[in-house]
Amino acid sequence: MTETAVDKRDAFLRINNLHVWFELRRFGFGVVGHVKAVDDVTFDLHRGEAIAIVGESGCGKSSLMKTILGLHKPVKGEVSFEGKRLSELDRKGLRWYRAHVGYVQQDPYGALPPFMTVQRILEEPLIVHGVKDRAEREARVRRVLEEVKMHPVDDFLGKFPHMLSGGQQQRVVIARAMILEPQIIVADEPVSMLDASVRVEILKLLRGLQEAHNLAVIYITHDLSTVRYFSERIFVMYAGKIVEKGRVDDLLNQPLHPYTRALLTGTSEPDARNALTYKEVPPGEPPSLVTPPPGCRYHPRCPHVIAGLCDVQAPPEFQREKDHLTACWLYKE
Amino acid sequence: MNSLSRTLRDLSQYPSAIVSLIIIVLMLVVSIGVVIAIPYKEAVRLWRGGELVWYQLPKTVPPAWTNYFRSRKLPDTIIVDTRQTPEIKSYEPSGDGRRIVIDIPIEYSYDEFPDELSLYFYTTQVTKPPFVAMRWEKPDGRDSRIADFSLQSTRQNYRFSQDPKLIQRLKGEEPQVALFAEPGSQPPVAVKGTYHLKIEILTFDADTDVDVEFLQYGKVYGLFGTDHLRRDLKVGLLWGLPVALLFGLAASLGTSILAMLIAAIGAWFGGWVDELIQRITEVNLVLPFLPILIMVGTFYSRSIFVILGVTILLSIFGGSIKSYRAIFLQVREMPYIEAARAYGASDGRIVVQYLIPRIIPLLVPALVTGIPSYVFLEASLAVLGLGDPVLPTWGKIIQDAEFNGALYKGMYYWVLEPSFLLMVTGLAFAVFGFSLDRIFNPRLRGI
Numbered sequence: 001m002t003e004t005a006v007d008k009r010d011a012f013l014r015i016n017n018l019h020v021w022f023e024l025r026r027f028g029f030g031v032v033g034h035v036k037a038v039d040d041v042t043f044d045l046h047r048g049e050a051i052a053i054v055g056e057s058g059c060g061k062s063s064l065m066k067t068i069l070g071l072h073k074p075v076k077g078e079v080s081f082e083g084k085r086l087s088e089l090d091r092k093g094l095r096w097y098r099a100h101v102g103y104v105q106q107d108p109y110g111a112l113p114p115f116m117t118v119q120r121i122l123e124e125p126l127i128v129h130g131v132k133d134r135a136e137r138e139a140r141v142r143r144v145l146e147e148v149k150m151h152p153v154d155d156f157l158g159k160f161p162h163m164l165s166g167g168q169q170q171r172v173v174i175a176r177a178m179i180l181e182p183q184i185i186v187a188d189e190p191v192s193m194l195d196a197s198v199r200v201e202i203l204k205l206l207r208g209l210q211e212a213h214n215l216a217v218i219y220i221t222h223d224l225s226t227v228r229y230f231s232e233r234i235f236v237m238y239a240g241k242i243v244e245k246g247r248v249d250d251l252l253n254q255p256l257h258p259y260t261r262a263l264l265t266g267t268s269e270p271d272a273r274n275a276l277t278y279k280e281v282p283p284g285e286p287p288s289l290v291t292p293p294p295g296c297r298y299h300p301r302c303p304h305v306i307a308g309l310c311d312v313q314a315p316p317e318f319q320r321e322k323d324h325l326t327a328c329w330l331y332k333e
Numbered sequence: 334m335n336s337l338s339r340t341l342r343d344l345s346q347y348p349s350a351i352v353s354l355i356i357i358v359l360m361l362v363v364s365i366g367v368v369i370a371i372p373y374k375e376a377v378r379l380w381r382g383g384e385l386v387w388y389q390l391p392k393t394v395p396p397a398w399t400n401y402f403r404s405r406k407l408p409d410t411i412i413v414d415t416r417q418t419p420e421i422k423s424y425e426p427s428g429d430g431r432r433i434v435i436d437i438p439i440e441y442s443y444d445e446f447p448d449e450l451s452l453y454f455y456t457t458q459v460t461k462p463p464f465v466a467m468r469w470e471k472p473d474g475r476d477s478r479i480a481d482f483s484l485q486s487t488r489q490n491y492r493f494s495q496d497p498k499l500i501q502r503l504k505g506e507e508p509q510v511a512l513f514a515e516p517g518s519q520p521p522v523a524v525k526g527t528y529h530l531k532i533e534i535l536t537f538d539a540d541t542d543v544d545v546e547f548l549q550y551g552k553v554y555g556l557f558g559t560d561h562l563r564r565d566l567k568v569g570l571l572w573g574l575p576v577a578l579l580f581g582l583a584a585s586l587g588t589s590i591l592a593m594l595i596a597a598i599g600a601w602f603g604g605w606v607d608e609l610i611q612r613i614t615e616v617n618l619v620l621p622f623l624p625i626l627i628m629v630g631t632f633y634s635r636s637i638f639v640i641l642g643v644t645i646l647l648s649i650f651g652g653s654i655k656s657y658r659a660i661f662l663q664v665r666e667m668p669y670i671e672a673a674r675a676y677g678a679s680d681g682r683i684v685v686q687y688l689i690p691r692i693i694p695l696l697v698p699a700l701v702t703g704i705p706s707y708v709f710l711e712a713s714l715a716v717l718g719l720g721d722p723v724l725p726t727w728g729k730i731i732q733d734a735e736f737n738g739a740l741y742k743g744m745y746y747w748v749l750e751p752s753f754l755l756m757v758t759g760l761a762f763a764v765f766g767f768s769l770d771r772i773f774n775p776r777l778r779g780i
Contacts, residue, residue, distance in 0.1 A: 112669055
């Protein structure tokens with residue numbers, strides 16, 4: 001995709017100044033603090049665009065994703081879809097929104113109700129969204145199973161999730177996300193629980209679906225090595241904030257933020273030479289989200305910390321190149 | 334349908350399950366048969382009827398089949414009614430009226446003496462009272478006078494043991510013993526053979542007719558024996574079955590399904606709903622169950638339906654709500670529930686379609702094994718004197734027996750029969766429930 005192509009597409013999902021905080025209570029009474037899982041996140045998603053949100057466990061990427069899905073309510077900020085704010089939608093509006101957002105989960109076995117057959121699992125979203133005609137439902141189930149390459153379809157309709165392999169289960173999860181013909185797919189580490197042998201297949205399948213239906217995909221992962229498969233832009237998250245945004249090639253080839261660089265050094269490419277090299281990992285642990293460090297949240301672990309600046313003032317976003325932004329004082333003009 | 338046939342196939346691998354299932358099906362068939370054969374009103378009429386319904390039966394006698402295990406055979410109950418056997422009755426003209434001659438043959442082949450001998454006279458009119466003369470003929474031909482009297486009412490009763498003149502003639506011995514005994518034997522020995530009770534009735538006009546019903550109250554009766562009100566225990570024991578099953582099934586079903594629904598709602602919605610349910614449960618758990626039921630029975634109503642309702646109400650918020658909630662809290666966090674929320678399933682749909690199916694494998698065996706405890710509860714209440722005032726139940730039969738000192742007087746059949754039925758019912762449901770548990774929760778199979 002060229003830059004102009006990205007610009008031409010309209011931003012139909014806007015995340016603006018989003019804060020997702022969870023209350024901390026003591027003995028069930030009185031709020032004693034907040035877990036600031038997502039703190040001031042802003043980005044746009046364009047039609048047909050695939051983005052990746054990368055960060056280590058506990059950085060708030062799952063909370064961000066669940067807020068986009070409408071499962072959590074933000075304390076501040078907005079998610080808006082096609083110009084409509086999520087917080088202002090009524091039940092019917094929310095249902096309309098949910099029909100446009102598909103959700104692919106991490107654990108395919110847990111994501112499928114064990115007491116339902118594949119057919120029933122795939123019919124459920126249709127029933128919820130008022131498709132009353134039985135024949136139409138079955139036709140749509142068959143079509144979507146064809147699309148996720150579950151051949152022959154008849155063999156799978158009557159099966160229960162435990163009768164399927166991990167890869168097949170994940171295909172059913174993808175089929176369920178696709179059955180309402182959404183415009184956005186939110187994929188939460190869709191391959192991390194799968195065998196290495198089927199990961200690529202599942203990623204190719206997702207990529208194929210994305211291209212065939214011009215889907216926007218939000219791909220959430222902690223694993224940079226799978227990002228290349230289909231993302232156009234990468235957002236790197238650290239302790240509830242996005243620290244770097246950029247197009248895949250720019251970001252992977254010229255990482256700006258010290259945290260991105262640390263993440264990239266930690267990534268294993270399947271290369272025999274890697275077995276012998278020692279990898280430097282950033283010292284320390286991710287900060288507490290209840291009392292994040294002042295200033296830049298990465299400064300206690302950062303090797304390039306500027307005393308008197310990084311630990312006092314939170315860095316704004318600096319633009320290094322077009323579409324490549326980072327929140328780090330090192331890039332202050 | 335598919336899962337039902339699979340369950341049945343799994344069940345067939347457990348012999349105990351087959352036996353218990355057969356017993357349960359049999360009990361259900363018998364219950365339906367009983368309710369059809371003896372409708373509710375008829376059952377209540379029979380059970381509450383007293384002497385008018387049951388005058389033909391002896392008091393507190395064991396079942397007839399106990400004679401097979403006795404060396405000295407106890408006499409059976411013999412009923413001879415001239416309205417049913419007109420051939421033993423003959424007429425002769427005599428003056429203005431006529432002479433009715435009735436010859437009642439009594440086959441006697443028992444070692445013991447009957448409980449009582451009794452006659453009922455049914456006269457068409459008493460304005461000109463007919464006159465009765467009775468003689469007793471022993472197998473060896475000797476005969477003796479019993480009594481002479483006139484009929485003063487259209488239904489007149491004559492009891493041999495209540496006639497002081499007869500007792501005087503028999504030198505103070507009880508008529509039912511002396512009439513059958515070898516003269517001079519001590520202790521009395523019964524003479525076997527055919528006895529004849531000959532009754533001559535003189536009427537004073539040609540239209541008057543008299544019928545006689547002769548009752549020899551034995552010392553055994555029927556399949557189940559009788560109680561202190563001469564009632565055939567068959568009625569009580571048979572009708573106790575549908576009552577027990579209905580009570581057990583309704584209480585168990587009502588309690589477990591409502592408890593599960595409430596637990597699911599509490600676990601799903603959380604917040605104050607859950608708090609409220611949990612606090613109600615905790616308060617209810619420390620309330621004494623039996624004393625409350627006894628209070629309701631004493632002060633409000635002992636109707637089985639009231640007791641059933643109170644039982645269900647008090648059992649809903651019981652320990653099962655806690656254990657169901659624990660499972661629901663776990664299921665609530667499953668990713669598939671999150672997925673359902675993400676595609677917009679409503680709260681009601683999530684509770685019914687996603688939470689509850691997970692608990693069915695636990696619910697069904699618990700429901701079946703819960704039935705006997707409610708059957709026993711009903712019986713315990715009846716034994717405590719809080720049984721339904723009109724319906725016969727097993728517990729009430731045990732209570733009657735206890736109240737009349739059945740075990741003290743050696744009337745074991747009275748206590749053992751309802752106890753045995755209670756035990757079989759409880760055992761069948763318990764064994765069936767355990768088998769279901771092993772099928773629904775395969776992890777238990779090894780244990």
